[in-house]
Amino acid sequence: MAAAVALLITAGTASAEPEQLPVNYSVAQWFIDANTAKAPFTPPGGNDWTCVPTAAHPEPVVLVHGIAGNGAGWPAMSPLLHNNGYCVYSVTYGIYPGQGGLIAGAGGLEPIPQSSKELRDFVNQVLQQTGAQKVNLLTWSEGTLVAANYLLFDGGNDVVDQSFNLVPIWAGTHAADPLVNAAYGLNVAPEIFAALRPICQGCVDMLPVSDFIHNLQAAGVYAPNVHYTNLVTRSDTEVIPYTSGIREAPNATNIVLQDVCPVNLAGHNSVSVDPTVAALMLNTFGTPTEVPCAPSPSPSI
Template structure:
């Protein structure tokens, strides 16, 4: 073999090696998806982010041009609520982002990492600021939201009152509490609790101003349901597509039908209707293969897939 031909072989080999290295370096990262919220890292690093989320260099793909913003529930944060959903969506090619909103900075560490404690209106404003940061970083015109529990109320308040209706495409709710929870008082609406203190409620639960706002008789929910010419059922923004995913074993949203609200742009799903083996409670629904299957289909209705039916245990998921 001539020296020239040998040189060509070496150059070709180097080109293949470099090309292979580039392909590996630019391949989509794959994250383990634990169908369990109680993973070690979420306990060890309460100020962190769930795997696959908050990569501010993420560029939305052509298949999934809209980033997904995850909104946690009461007493949770951007990490521990999304140890399942975040890596699952990232593996599907979504840019995933999640804030912790409503923290109480006066609490000692690590309790200052607990979210959802502030006034829900204030948390909705925080979400609005976070969404704008996501849009600026990614260049996306719109985002989709996946909210859990209190995150559904905060997220939809942002949609209705802080401009979110113009930038949110799909709104997926897990364990939504549209009509509030604990409607079990003498008159069936929770007013007996609110009568103990003003609706502002900082005097009722000093460290959690948002807690009583999830009661059925709260002023917050009344405003969330306020009808206007641009809303369906008084609740939904008509420009947004809603999917409500609920469990009949919800022990915190009472009654479990609180999140069921019909409208032309809303789909209501009880996971047990298609899978009797799903025993997820209010917490485990965020780590359920069944529920997250519905989440994937709600976010990408043009590429729906069969939702699995497997055993899902309370508290942990599966």
């Protein structure tokens, strides 16, 4: 009888373990997934609306993609979280109504405040379906700004515990400065920004001169009840300077990737599929994990 009981316990434990999925630390795989996926843009291990949070991981994790991305583009972080017992959900935001053709699945193009409301509605759906009281966010690039707006202005402060932010853009990015300076020099900046509004207002909102960035900075960037972890890389060629993602506060932790692993030169995109970054994320969300250190296979990308 004791042996039978032990067998039943073992079987029950085994059935409770999540199916182990491949974790693909590949920029190429991210690019393929994001650019070939069709709605509803589900990443491996993500958007299982029957998932029940466990006592070990009571807070689902919501993934928030970057500019021109979608919810399918998480080949490493989504299955890794799933394999470790988290309920994982990946939002797709910022697709203009009627958007089709080559950019049918390119998110993040709408104004960031509009995308923020889409994130709010998605998180509310996750809370309702799972019965969880709060979620954690894993945000990336433009997604850091969408989440910041949500946390400050659209109710996220009350239902989000932590936000782990990959290459955040709190002060905007100067990557487009040559074009922006030329537009101002030719006195056509208002016309250019107006022309971009129906095409990619999200692109404009990330500029340091944008009203969105000015309003975010004036509001203090951080919501008071959320803990922020900001992961930046000195090899970032899209958030310029990379220190745009560093902001001190009692409820914020700032991590420079090269301070953790000097030989890891992962860039703006490859941080989303990097083993060192992934381990730091798991530790932040409460899963003790050894942090590896190795050169990035996709430096500065």
